[in-house]
Amino acid sequence: MGAIEANSLIKEFDGLRAVDDVSFKIEEGEIFGFLGPNGAGKTTTTRMITGVIRPDSGTATIEGVDVVQNPTAAKEKIGIAPEEANAYLDLTARGNMNLAGEIYGVPGRELRGKVDELLDIFGLLDRADSKVKGFSKGMKQRLILAMALINDPGILFLDEPTAGLDVESRRLIKDQVKKLNEVGKTIFLTTHDIAEADRLCDRVAVINRGNIAAIDSPEKLKATIRSTQSILVSFDSMNFEAADLETLKGVEELEKEGDKWRLYGPNPGEIIEEVVSFAKEEGLKILSLNTSGPSLEETFTHLTKN
Amino acid sequence: MYYPASLRKSIAIAKKDLRIYYGKGPVVIFGILLPFFFFFSFLIGREMPPLTLISGLGGMAIWFTATSISPIIAPMETRTRTLERLVSMPLSVTEMLIGDILASTVTGVVLSAIPISIIAVILNLNLVHFFPLALGIIVASFCFSAIGILLSALPTDTTSDVMMLALLIKFPLIFVSGVFIPASNLPGWGRIISRFSPLTYFVDLVRVSFGGSGQSWMNVGILTLFAVFFLFAAVFVHKRTLPKRL
Ligand SMILES: Nc1ncnc2c1ncn2[C@@H]1O[C@H](COP(=O)(O)OP(=O)(O)OP(=O)(O)O)[C@@H](O)[C@H]1O
Numbered sequence: 001m002g003a004i005e006a007n008s009l010i011k012e013f014d015g016l017r018a019v020d021d022v023s024f025k026i027e028e029g030e031i032f033g034f035l036g037p038n039g040a041g042k043t044t045t046t047r048m049i050t051g052v053i054r055p056d057s058g059t060a061t062i063e064g065v066d067v068v069q070n071p072t073a074a075k076e077k078i079g080i081a082p083e084e085a086n087a088y089l090d091l092t093a094r095g096n097m098n099l100a101g102e103i104y105g106v107p108g109r110e111l112r113g114k115v116d117e118l119l120d121i122f123g124l125l126d127r128a129d130s131k132v133k134g135f136s137k138g139m140k141q142r143l144i145l146a147m148a149l150i151n152d153p154g155i156l157f158l159d160e161p162t163a164g165l166d167v168e169s170r171r172l173i174k175d176q177v178k179k180l181n182e183v184g185k186t187i188f189l190t191t192h193d194i195a196e197a198d199r200l201c202d203r204v205a206v207i208n209r210g211n212i213a214a215i216d217s218p219e220k221l222k223a224t225i226r227s228t229q230s231i232l233v234s235f236d237s238m239n240f241e242a243a244d245l246e247t248l249k250g251v252e253e254l255e256k257e258g259d260k261w262r263l264y265g266p267n268p269g270e271i272i273e274e275v276v277s278f279a280k281e282e283g284l285k286i287l288s289l290n291t292s293g294p295s296l297e298e299t300f301t302h303l304t305k306n
Numbered sequence: 307m308y309y310p311a312s313l314r315k316s317i318a319i320a321k322k323d324l325r326i327y328y329g330k331g332p333v334v335i336f337g338i339l340l341p342f343f344f345f346f347s348f349l350i351g352r353e354m355p356p357l358t359l360i361s362g363l364g365g366m367a368i369w370f371t372a373t374s375i376s377p378i379i380a381p382m383e384t385r386t387r388t389l390e391r392l393v394s395m396p397l398s399v400t401e402m403l404i405g406d407i408l409a410s411t412v413t414g415v416v417l418s419a420i421p422i423s424i425i426a427v428i429l430n431l432n433l434v435h436f437f438p439l440a441l442g443i444i445v446a447s448f449c450f451s452a453i454g455i456l457l458s459a460l461p462t463d464t465t466s467d468v469m470m471l472a473l474l475i476k477f478p479l480i481f482v483s484g485v486f487i488p489a490s491n492l493p494g495w496g497r498i499i500s501r502f503s504p505l506t507y508f509v510d511l512v513r514v515s516f517g518g519s520g521q522s523w524m525n526v527g528i529l530t531l532f533a534v535f536f537l538f539a540a541v542f543v544h545k546r547t548l549p550k551r552l
């Protein structure tokens with residue numbers, strides 16, 4: 001039994017298939033990234049799995065509990081930070097937290113301590129008794145996350161939790177996601193920040209036009225497109241024939257990037273050896289040398305073009 | 307289904323509603339001032355028996371206060387996107403709507419009990435049936451709140467859409483419910499329509515409670531049936547229209 005399972009989920013809006021036969025299984029303790037271009041069906045899929053909307057067909061389960069058959073029991077196991085939902089602007093941060101706590105059934109004597117603890121973690125404790133009306137976007141988003149954690153859920157759904165936030169808020173949220181995962185929580189993370197997904201996620205799914213295009217670990221996904229491997233090198237002087245670099249064995253293409261040279265080829269190891277002996281022959285000193293594989297972003301672009 | 311834990315959730319919703327939506331302009335304007343001005347402008351230059359006066363004013367007060375905010379909670383929550391926040395939590399449509407109805411009921415009870423008491427003192431009326439009236443005020447307030455909630459099932463995020471619909475029902479109902487003219491003085495068709503208006507039974511209850519002739523508990527019983535009916539109707543319709551709001 002996985003922590004989250006989606007089986008052949010389908011949802012249409014006015015004849016348009018927003019989600020077309022989506023299935024996946026997420027194990028307990030995973031950080032699962034859900035990537036896809038705008039309108040791909042990420043939010044619709046998330047809403048179906050979390051019991052906010054009903055799928056036209058297919059099922060979703062949370063720790064084995066069917067979301068459509070038994071929405072309340074399923075929702076009690078999860079915390080959700082929806083993409084576009086808001087806290088109540090006319091309530092204070094604490095008022096919003098208390099509302100969530102009372103609905104989730106957090107016992108009254110624990111609630112106050114719990115609320116203080118969560119507001120503190122998300123840097124909102126000093127504003128606990130201010131109305132949310134006066135909060136910045138980042139503060140509202142942090143409050144939404146704090147509300148999602150009020151019932152200490154084993155599974156968290158975060159739909160673009162860092163969209164539009166500044167560096168500091170983003171880091172705070174990312175650090176929290178990592179910490180929550182370290183204590184065993186399963187995290188379903190929808191994001192447009194592919195570099196972030198690459199760093200955080202155990203596995204990612206790429207969804208495009210309502211279909212899952214690929215599901216795998218970031219490294220394995222990158223390996224599916226090998227063509228764009230390259231090495232980046234810089235020398236202490238520019239005193240050599242640049243064209244000679246291109247004639248080295250295994251180099252398919254050469255590009256100048258500022259004071260550095262990028263050499264493309266299918267086998268970066270071989271190119272490195274060639275570059276080192278070239279430098280010796282020419283009496284050049286290597287200042288820096290890096291290899292870079294395809295980024296997850298390139299894989300993403302490849303999977304989602306047309 | 308409504309479980310024991312459901313009441314806790316409904317009360318949380320009701321507290322939220324009372325904090326956010328009540329005590330704002332519309333309650334004061336549509337709930338308190340409007341019915342009073344409306345009623346007194348009708349009164350001017352007319353001789354009205356005290357029982358007709360207190361039952362009419364009491365009926366106006368409870369009808370307008372219980373339906374002042376209840377219809378606009380749903381469109382407001384749609385507009386501000388707090389609805390999705392609520393729907394993501396373990397909260398059923400029934401639990402949410404009962405919470406909204408409870409908040410509105412509390413407002414209706416307070417804002418009708420006060421004017422009824424004041425008028426009773428001014429006119430020096432004797433309260434003959436206390437318990438039926440007290441229970442009747444609670445049940446009627448619940449019933450009218452449920453009507454307000456039912457109207458808000460219109461899947462819109464624009465409060466004025468619902469307000470318009472509510473006004474179309476709120477004013478005509480006043481005229482067939484014995485508020486201005488005793489139901490027994492209405493023409494034949496009017497009397498038939500008045501039987502289908504729950505407000506008729508509340509107005510009659512107030513009249514009987516202060517010594518008029520009639521059956522007080524019978525009115526409470528009929529109001530209870532109406533309350534149950536409108537509660538079920540509201541839940542039934544909202545379950546169908548809620549997905550269109552998300
Ligand atoms: N309530 C709705 N009514 C009509 N169409 C909808 C509704 N919700 C989503 N859609 C459509 O379904 C498709 C998928 O939308 P969805 O919000 O799931 O995309 P997304 O992947 O979350 O995009 P984004 O990255 O922009 O958040 C879109 O074409 C969208 O227009």
Ligand SMILES: [Mg+2]
Binds near residue numbers: 042044083
């Ligand atoms: Mg989305």
